[in-house]
Amino acid sequence: MPGERDFDKALLKVENISLSFGGVKALEDISFDIMEGEIRAIIGPNGAGKSSMLNCINGFYHPQKGRIWFDGAYRGALKPHQIARQGISRTFQNIALFKGMTTLDNLMTGRITRMRANMFWQALWKGKAEREEIEHRERVEHIIDFLEIQSIRKTPVGRLPYGLQKRVELGRALAAEGRLLLLDEPMAGMNIEEKEDMCRFIIDVNEQFGTTIALIEHDMGVVMDLADRVVVLDYGRKIGDGVPDEIRRNQTVIDAYLGVSHD
DSSP states (O other): OTTOSOOOSEEEEEEEEEEEETTEEEEEEEEEEEETTOEEEEEOSTTSSHHHHHHHHTTSSOOSEEEEEETTEEEOSOOHHHHHHHTEEEOOSSOOOOTTSBHHHHHHHTTGGGOOSOHHHHHHTOTHHHHHHHHHHHHHHHHHHHTTOGGGTTSBGGGSOHHHHHHHHHHHHHHTTOSEEEEESTTTTOOHHHHHHHHHHHHHHHHHSOOEEEEEOSOHHHHHHHOSEEEEEETTEEEEEEOHHHHHTOHHHIIIIIOSOOO
């Protein structure tokens, strides 16, 4: 059951993070950790600061105050591609795929931070560059099999239905082989069957790949079933933090977000 596993250490810690846009405070003095191997949910009403927090974690935003630690080391103001190389990958609230490219090619872009051959050898496609691409292609084919999207591997993603595009975006994030996977509303807009599939894949990524996951999701049934621990934001402040059963019974969270107790 969520919350019952033991985790060795905090893979990521955010300490007293504050982020403002002009006079608008998006995040105010937020602290929490993500333990290695867990599924950590971040929930709250629209405008609570959830996506802003993910954007701070992966370098799209740089908070005015606070510190972020990853794998035991303090992390300064790095750019997103540098953070991706450290081992943090993500999906986006609004699908961010290359719509004219195939599923296979979109997943291959997830391998960019792991490519070492320079542009000269990549253009010639000889020697190290050829061997490297074959290795990356094998990894991507494994992800295609894992996500059960073999039938659309050569299909331009712009032609795919919404649920499959979400799955392809998950595949691209997995292709980066990050130790921490940030999922920003991976089930938004999905029907029940698509949500069930995505839940299954998230659990398998966590258990089979050993990937730590931070998840933003509005479906409370999904959150309570998937998450080991939950942090709750409201108007940029943290109002709750604990295992799902604690969050269900937290009166501040109920008043601000849940509305009723989910016993």
